[in-house]
Amino acid sequence: MTELPKVRGKLTPNKPLSDLTWLRVGGPADWLFQPADLADLQDFLRDLPLEVPVFPMGVGSNLIVRDGGLRAVVVRLGRGFNSISVEGARVTAGAAALDAHVARKAADAGVDLTFLRTIPGAIGGAVCMNAGCYGSYVADHLLEVRAVLRSGELVTLTPSDLSFAYRSSEVPEGAVIVEAVFEGHVADAEQLHAHMEAQLKRRDETQPTKDRSAGSTFRNPAGFSSTGRADDVHDLKAWKVIDDAGLRGATRGGAQMSPKHSNFLVNTGSATAADLEGLGEEVRKRVFQQSGIELVWEIKRIGEPVSSDKG
Known part of the structure; x- marks a missing residue:
C-alpha cells in the first residue's frame, strides 16, 4: 500500500463507512483522514501521491457506499471546520457545519436562510449538490467558498467557478471545500423561526424522517425542488412517476421505497x-418502461460492489 504523509489529525486504515452514512451500509475505505485543522489538511493534500484518489465526505446523508468499499482516502472534516458566524446579511459557515444549524444561527441574527433548515447534511455537501428546498437553492444565496486543492493551495471559488445546475456543481477534482459564505434577506427572527417550525412540521407529515434514508432518491424530472412549493404542480415529480409505475412500497432485500413518500429509499x-442500489435501478427501469422518463439519481453512489473484490 502507498505510504501516506504524516498528519497531526487522525488517519485510520480500512475504515468501515457503514457507520458514517445515514443509510448505514458500505464497505471500508482504504483510509479515513480527519484533519486536525486547515494547515493539516493542506499539508496532507500537498504531499499525498497524486495516484491516490481523494473523496471528501460530510455526514453521509446523501450517499450509498457500495459493499466492497472505496479505494481512496476519505477526508472527513470535524471540529474546527464547523464554525458559523453572521455579519450583517452575510453568513460564513464551515463545511462541517450542519445545514440545520446554519439556518437556525442565521435566523437568530435575523437572516433568512430558512431553506437550509430541512436539508439533511452539512454545508460542504449542500454546496456540492446545490441543495435546495421550497424553491430556494444554495446557488441563490452563495457568495463564495474556500477550498483546498490537491496541490494544498487554499483558493476562493465563486458561483460561476462552480457552474451550478439543478442538484449539481463542478468542484475541482479532489478539492475539499472548507468554508462557504452566504447572503440572505434580513427579516424578523421570530418569524423566521416560526417559518422553519412550519417547514419541519410539513416535512415530518410527508417524509419518512424517522427511517434510515438518504433524502430524495431521484431528481425531479422537471428540475423542481424535491419538496416543492405549495403552488408547484405534481405531474413531473419523481414521487409521482414512481407512484404511477406502482412502485410505492416496493422492496428488495432490506431496501424499500417508502410507503410514506415513494421517492425515499x-x-x-x-x-x-446492493439491495438499495438494485432497488433504485429497478425503479428507474420500471418508470422508464411506464412513462419514458429516465430518473436520475440524486443520491451519490460510490465505491465498488463486493464482486469486484473477488479475483
Whole structure:
C-alpha cells in the first residue's frame, strides 16, 4: 500500500463507512483522514501521491457506499471546520457545519436562510449538490467558498467557478471545500423561526424522517425542488412517476421505497448497499418502461460492489 504523509489529525486504515452514512451500509475505505485543522489538511493534500484518489465526505446523508468499499482516502472534516458566524446579511459557515444549524444561527441574527433548515447534511455537501428546498437553492444565496486543492493551495471559488445546475456543481477534482459564505434577506427572527417550525412540521407529515434514508432518491424530472412549493404542480415529480409505475412500497432485500413518500429509499434494517442500489435501478427501469422518463439519481453512489473484490 502507498505510504501516506504524516498528519497531526487522525488517519485510520480500512475504515468501515457503514457507520458514517445515514443509510448505514458500505464497505471500508482504504483510509479515513480527519484533519486536525486547515494547515493539516493542506499539508496532507500537498504531499499525498497524486495516484491516490481523494473523496471528501460530510455526514453521509446523501450517499450509498457500495459493499466492497472505496479505494481512496476519505477526508472527513470535524471540529474546527464547523464554525458559523453572521455579519450583517452575510453568513460564513464551515463545511462541517450542519445545514440545520446554519439556518437556525442565521435566523437568530435575523437572516433568512430558512431553506437550509430541512436539508439533511452539512454545508460542504449542500454546496456540492446545490441543495435546495421550497424553491430556494444554495446557488441563490452563495457568495463564495474556500477550498483546498490537491496541490494544498487554499483558493476562493465563486458561483460561476462552480457552474451550478439543478442538484449539481463542478468542484475541482479532489478539492475539499472548507468554508462557504452566504447572503440572505434580513427579516424578523421570530418569524423566521416560526417559518422553519412550519417547514419541519410539513416535512415530518410527508417524509419518512424517522427511517434510515438518504433524502430524495431521484431528481425531479422537471428540475423542481424535491419538496416543492405549495403552488408547484405534481405531474413531473419523481414521487409521482414512481407512484404511477406502482412502485410505492416496493422492496428488495432490506431496501424499500417508502410507503410514506415513494421517492425515499429506506433501509428497513438489514439492507446491503446492493439491495438499495438494485432497488433504485429497478425503479428507474420500471418508470422508464411506464412513462419514458429516465430518473436520475440524486443520491451519490460510490465505491465498488463486493464482486469486484473477488479475483
